[in-house]
Amino acid sequence: MTVSRIEHRFVDQVPEQPEPGVLYVSLAFRTAVHLCACGCEGETWLPIRPDRHHLTFDGDSITIQGSIGNWRFPCRSHYWIRQNRIVWADAPAERPPWWRRSARRAMDGALWLRRWFRDQRARATRAAIGR
Numbered sequence: 232m233t234v235s236r237i238e239h240r241f242v243d244q245v246p247e248q249p250e251p252g253v254l255y256v257s258l259a260f261r262t263a264v265h266l267c268a269c270g271c272e273g274e275t276w277l278p279i280r281p282d283r284h285h286l287t288f289d290g291d292s293i294t295i296q297g298s299i300g301n302w303r304f305p306c307r308s309h310y311w312i313r314q315n316r317i318v319w320a321d322a323p324a325e326r327p328p329w330w331r332r333s334a335r336r337a338m339d340g341a342l343w344l345r346r347w348f349r350d351q352r353a354r355a356t357r358a359a360i361g362r
């Protein structure tokens with residue numbers, strides 16, 4: 232189902248099964264994660280960086296500067312997040328010109344981060360049950 236509004240949550244960990252319509256924001260890892268707003272459930276990881284996406288929190292809602300182009304997913308969804316609303320772009324997402332090896336490494340970094348979260352959780356669970 233297409234999402235028209237997104238709810239933000241500041242988190243330390245991104246859940247294994249992110250909910251649709253939720254933008255998970257990790258300030259510590261300068262990353263925002265959400266499921267593609269078209270409803271395809273593709274996981275979108277946005278690095279928050281001076282040269283990439285910027286994130287603004289006005290106290291109530293979040294705006295992300297820089298469009299979100301899910302050109303890697305079959306849906307090729309392309310939209311902005313403005314004050315927690317999804318604003319659709321007219322054109323489908325294209326592979327951005329800056330895409331190159333370093334971007335791919337950043338993606339691998341995101342996958343690595345996810346594994347790290349998972350390991351941390353496993354460790355916390357083992358500690359909680361006393362193993």
Ligand SMILES: [Zn+2]
Pocket residue numbers: 267268269270271272273301304306307308
């Ligand atoms: Zn999609």
